Each structure stands twice: as C-alpha cells, then as structure tokens.
C-alpha cells in the first residue's frame with residue numbers, strides 16, 4: 314500500500330463568497346495558529362478583485378467569524394495567499410491557476426461554489442492538468458434526490474476518482490458527533506444494552522430557535538429534509554445504529570455506516586409530518602405560496618438484527634423554542650413497576666451547542682414509600698467554546714488524505730434512498746407558530762413511546 318501523501322497546495326473556488334467568509338478563512342487561521350499549516354493558499358473567484366481585496370476580505374472574515382484577527386497568523390496567511398480572478402468557463406482561468414500552483418503535485422481543490430457550477434469547474438480542472446494528483450472537496454447539498462446525487466457523482470468522477478472526493482458534512486467534524494463513536498465503542502457497559510432487547514426507542518431532535526436568517530432563496534429550494542435530515546441527522550443515526558467497525562481497515566467506519574442506511578426502510582408518507590412556521594412565506598426569497606417544510610418529524614425503522622422493532626424518531630425544525638441538538642435513547646422499563654413510577658432509564662446525548670451526556674435513572678423517593686422517581690445524572694458537560702471547529706478538523710483531514718469523516722458516494726445515495734419517496738409534496742405541509750415544537754400532528758407522533766423529549770436551552 315502506498316503511503317497517503319499530504320496536500321501541497323490549498324485551492325478554494327468561491328474565494329469571495331459566503332462560505333469562504335464564514336468558514337474557510339477562520340479554519341485557515343485556526344490551522345496556522347495550531348502550527349500545522351504551511352502551504353500555498355490560492356483563492357479563485359470571478360469578482361474583478363485583486364489579492365489586496367482578498368486579504369481585506371480575509372481580515373473582515375476573521376473579525377466577524379474567526380474569533381478575531383491573530384496578528385501573527387494573519388500575516389502568515391497573507392504571505393501564503395494568492396488569488397486568481399476569472400470566469401470559471403474560461404480555460405485561461407485554469408491556466409492562471411496552474412501557474413499559481415507552481416509545481417504543486419497534490420493540490421486540494423475546495424469547490425465552495427453552487428453545485429450548478431461543478432460540471433464546468435471539474436471539466437476545466439481536468440483539462441488544464443490542475444486535477445493531476447489532486448483531491449477535491451465538495452459541500453452539501455450532494456444532489457436534491459437520489460437521481461441528481463448519482464448524476465453529481467458521475468460528473469465529479471469524470472475527473473476525480475472516488476478516493477479523491479471529500480464530501481463535507483460538517484456534522485461529521487463536530488466533536489460531539491465524533492464522540493458518539495468513542496462513547497459507543499470504547500465503553501464495555503453499553504454493548505449488552507445497545508440493542509432491541511433493552512432499547513425502547515431512539516429520538517433525535519435538532520431544534521433551532523431562529524428562522525432562515527436571510528437564506529430564504531436557498532432554503533426554499535431545499536427545506537428541512539434536504540437541508541439537515543438527509544445528511545446531518547442521518548449521519549447521527551448511522552453512528553448510533555452501526556455495528557462496531559471491528560477492523561483497522563481505513564473504510565471500516567464508512568462501510569458500517571452505509572450498511573445501516575441500507576437497512577432503513579424507505580420512509581412512507583404516514584411516518585412523516587412536515588411543518589412550516591407561520592410567517593415563512595413572507596421571508597425574502599421565499600415563494601408566496603411555498604409548500605417547503607421548515608420542520609420535519611419522521612419515524613424510521615431499521616431492519617436489522619440489532620434494531621428490529623425499535624423506532625427512531627427524528628425531528629428538525631427552524632423557529633423552535635430552543636437551539637439544541639439532542640439524542641435520547643430510551644431504555645425499556647424494568648419488570649417491577651411498583652418500584653418505579655414513570656418510564657425506565659434513558660441516555661441523553663446532547664450534541665450541540667454544548668456536549669452533555671446524561672443518564673436517566675430512578676432513585677428512591679425520600680420517606681416511607683419504597684418507590685423511585687426519575688432523575689438524571691449529568692455525567693459529562695463540556696462547553697463548546699474551545700472546540701476545534703468542524704471545518705478546521707475536516708479541512709485538516711482532507712489535506713492529510715483521511716476520508717473517514719467524509720460522506721462516501723454509496724452512503725449519500727443510500728441516505729437519499731430512504732427519503733426519496735417522500736420528497737416534495739408527498740405529504741401536506743402544516744403550519745406551526747414560531748417558538749413552538751411544530752405542528753400538533755408531530756407532537757403526538759411519539760406518544761406510543763412516552764412522547765418527545767424536548768431539549769432545554771443551554772445555560
């Protein structure tokens with residue numbers, strides 16, 4: 314096996330755009346500060362800018378999104394930064410890029426551009442020789458449905474082998490999401506109970522207490538299912554439900570994850586409730602008669618030996634009462650119900666904005682009666698402030714050539730296959746008020762397992 318070689322140049326298309334501003338410059342500064350980044354950084358865009366303007370943009374980005382400008386790191390970044398201005402449809406743009414690459418043999422190309430531009434950029438990267446030995450990073454959305462996801466991959470594969478494609482789902486780069494793997498597979502006590510014999514149901518809630526934040530035009534093309542369920546929340550399901558990646562083979566984790574996606578039954582309209590917050594249609598960029606969902610609640614069933622009969626309830630919504638992403642694994646009740654009122658035990662894994670692990674237990678109520686009452690042991694609570702950003706982590710992995718925490722084509726397609734049948738208007742979109750937990754129909758969806766566990770706002 315040949316050793317994986319690190320990238321020797323970092324190229325980002327869409328250098329003057331939003332993603333570069335919010336995520337890429339901050340990640341670059343953070344990597345430089347950590348002392349593990351020293352290679353040419355080449356921004357490409359078609360804005361009529363020069364290098365000085367890009368440097369100013371980088372400064373503004375760091376001020377707004379990078380926790381402030383670190384003088385030493387910023388100087389270093391400015392020294393590494395180069396800029397190519399040109400039309401993505403014009404081969405001379407790629408000749409200029411080739412010149413800037415100055416002999417780099419393993420560049421990393423980050424396509425921080427709309428997917429509609431991928432075919433033309435990929436084609437020219439190939440024709441100009443800039444793709445030789447290169448890796449490519451692409452951002453979600455990875456297609457709009459199963460068919461377009463396949464077409465997108467086919468386009469990229471005309472030039473890049475799948476092993477050179479790094480699809481970023483930033484949830485995979487989150488500390489708390491990666492911790493799911495460690496927590497599950499590095500703790501002996503969990504394995505005996507982590508299955509249909511002891512688990513009653515699993516819930517995942519991704520609540521955001523804000524609306525579409527000026528992204529109406531983008532969001533109205535997507536909706537909650539495409540925006541966060543098909544990718545972020547499915548990754549969480551994969552980590553919760555997969556079998557142990559029992560070998561050190563580099564693809565073991567991704568192999569196990571895709572197996573889970575393939576075992577999930579295609580979602581039926583009866584297992585989905587879609588909602589739209591009141592006022593969404595007045596957002597700039599949103600169609601006045603939009604039927605796009607800003608909330609989705611669904612029930613997944615996994616046809617596997619481990620999970621048969623255990624429902625996975627998933628909820629994601631904008632304009633909810635709080636901002637929090639949380640998993641609750643409810644365990645079956647113990648046999649002697651006279652000792653315990655209410656439900657059995659649970660494990661609560663909070664994935665954002667902070668990391669918490671709580672264990673729901675029954676403890677004897679003080680006094681004469683021999684009965685317990687539910688309480689929760691908060692086992693771990695880490696605030697997110699020092700967290701390495703998901704983008705920093707993932708860009709570092711991509712440059713090192715480690716694909717483990719990136720979405721592989723087969724997994725992307727398997728995740729689409731689960732929801733493909735309910736996309737669009739397969740179910741009605743029901744209104745809900747801002748600051749509530751979604752339409753009534755969703756509130757009652759989980760009644761059979763004791764109802765939804767609503768996360769509380771972080772203190």
Ligand code: BG6
Pocket residue numbers: 521540541638665
């Ligand atoms: C993005 C979605 O991928 O994830 C947004 O497009 C969503 O709509 C965001 O708000 C949530 O990410 P995080 O890291 O804040 O939970």
